[in-house]
Amino acid sequence: MTTIPSRLARVSQSSGSLLDARRRVVQLYRDWYRSETMNCWKQEPHIMGILLRDLHEGSAVGQTFLQKFYAGRDEESVRIASPQQ
Secondary structure (H helix, E strand, O other), X not given: OOOOHHHHOOOOOOOOOHHHHHHHHHHHHHHHHHHHHHHHHHHXXXXXXXXXXXXXXXXXXXXXXXXXXXXXXXXXXXXXXXXXX
C-alpha cells in the first residue's frame, strides 16, 4: 500500500503563542509518526504473503516430525510464487 501525500497534507497555520505552536507541532509529529509506522507495518506481511509460498502446501497434514525428517522436508523452505517459474 502506498502513501498518498495529498491525504497527509495540512493547512499551514500561524500560532498566537509559543505554547500553542508547540502543541500543534507535537500533534503534527505524532500524526506523522503514526502514519509512517502503520505504513511500514503493512508492507512486510503484504509482500511476504504475495511473493513467498510454502513449497509443500497441505502435504504435511497428519505427519509426525520424524516422518517429515525422513522425507527430507524442511519446514522453513519457501519459494517465490512468481508467474515466471
